[in-house]
Amino acid sequence: MLAWSSSASGYRPFVSTDAAVADPKEIEIELGYFTLERTKDENTFIIPRAVVNYGLFKNWEAVAEFAIQRAPDAEMDVIDPAISLKGVLKEGVLQDKDGLGLAVEASALLPSTEKGEGRFGFEGIAILSDKLGPFTFHLNGGLGIERSTGDLVGIWGVIGELPVSKGFRLVGEVNGEKPRREDQRDSALLGIIWQPWSEKNVWFDAGIRRGFTSAAPDWQFTLGITFSFTASSAATSPAPAGELFRGTRASFGMR
Numbered sequence: 001m002l003a004w005s006s007s008a009s010g011y012r013p014f015v016s017t018d019a020a021v022a023d024p025k026e027i028e029i030e031l032g033y034f035t036l037e038r039t040k041d042e043n044t045f046i047i048p049r050a051v052v053n054y055g056l057f058k059n060w061e062a063v064a065e066f067a068i069q070r071a072p073d074a075e076m077d078v079i080d081p082a083i084s085l086k087g088v089l090k091e092g093v094l095q096d097k098d099g100l101g102l103a104v105e106a107s108a109l110l111p112s113t114e115k116g117e118g119r120f121g122f123e124g125i126a127i128l129s130d131k132l133g134p135f136t137f138h139l140n141g142g143l144g145i146e147r148s149t150g151d152l153v154g155i156w157g158v159i160g161e162l163p164v165s166k167g168f169r170l171v172g173e174v175n176g177e178k179p180r181r182e183d184q185r186d187s188a189l190l191g192i193i194w195q196p197w198s199e200k201n202v203w204f205d206a207g208i209r210r211g212f213t214s215a216a217p218d219w220q221f222t223l224g225i226t227f228s229f230t231a232s233s234a235a236t237s238p239a240p241a242g243e244l245f246r247g248t249r250a251s252f253g254m255r
Contacts, residue, residue: 012051012224013191013207014173016140016157019101019129020094021086022055028201028228029053032067038219039211042072046079049224054231059088063107069114079117081110093131100130109147121147125155136161146179153179167195171207183215191222201228 011017012030022028032049049067056062063084069077084107092101109121125142140157157175164170171193176186191207202225209220 011138011159012203012226013193013205013222014157014159014171014189015175015187016138016159016173017086017105017125017127018094018138018159019088019092019103019127021059021061021088021103022053022228023230024055024057025231026055026228027052027231028226030224030226032222032224034224035067035220035222037217038221039217044072044217045070049080053086059091061086063105077112077114079112079114081112082107082123083110084108092129093136094129100128103127103129107144109144112147117147119147119150121145121150123155134162140175144177149179149181151180151182153177161193167198169193171205176213184213185215186212187216187220188212189220203227 012032030051030053033047035046035049037044037046046067046069049065051063051065054062063086064082065084066081067079069079071077084105086103086105088095088101088103090100090102091097092099094101103126105123105125105127107123109123111118111120121144123142123144125140128139130137138157138159140155140159142155144153144155145151146153155177157173159173160171162170169192171189171191173189174186175188176184178184187209189207189209191205194204195202196204205222205224205226207220207222209217209222211217211219
């Protein structure tokens with residue numbers, strides 16, 4: 001089996017992320033309820049991959065994440081656990097402001113139960129989001145320390161989003177990692193993001209990822225959902241659960 005850990009705190013269905021955070025006291029849950037990785041005729045299932053974002057105060061959020069992996073030999077592991085702090089340093093298009101947006105994210109990579117991944121690691125990235133014509137794009141770049149070897153790793157990614165109808169976007173990503181003493185891990189994704197109800201903070205996503213290098217999985221297929229609500233609404237509102245997902249913010253991205 002080829003193990004390939006994703007970077008911390010991606011924005012579904014991407015590995016990279018955008019220059020936006022949850023609003024204060026807002027809880028955002030990103031749930032990848034099915035992911036299949038195919039490498040050299042072997043299948044690895046990741047069910048689920050969960051990310052929880054909590055808005056601490058204006059332009060800053062805390063993030064916790066993990067995933068459950070079922071390897072081809074049926075062994076189960078907790079993979080990619082991490083806690084992160086993300087902040088918007090300059091508001092931009094994702095905050096309905098003019099110009100580019102700039103954010104930073106620092107992540108503590110926690111030990112995994114997967115063989116060889118029992119150490120701590122770290123990632124720090126800068127994120128730039130802007131618009132070019134009808135496209136919204138997000139550039140990521142940073143450095144990290146790998147759990148498996150303790151080596152320095154370079155991290156980069158580019159996301160593009162194209163609205164094609166109300167609530168429906170075509171999306172793509174090219175991203176990679178280069179550990180100091182290991183092979184380059186590059187891949188690309190094509191997918192969709194769909195918000196079926198404009199008044200609710202619920203998004204569905206699907207994507208197909210293709211690895212370009214031998215250190216990345218050959219293929220990956222993923223399905224997920226993202227939803228958000230305010231902590232105060234969850235604690236005090238007697239309304240049905242669906243009412244918790246009423247829209248509370250406007251942006252080009254989900255976050």
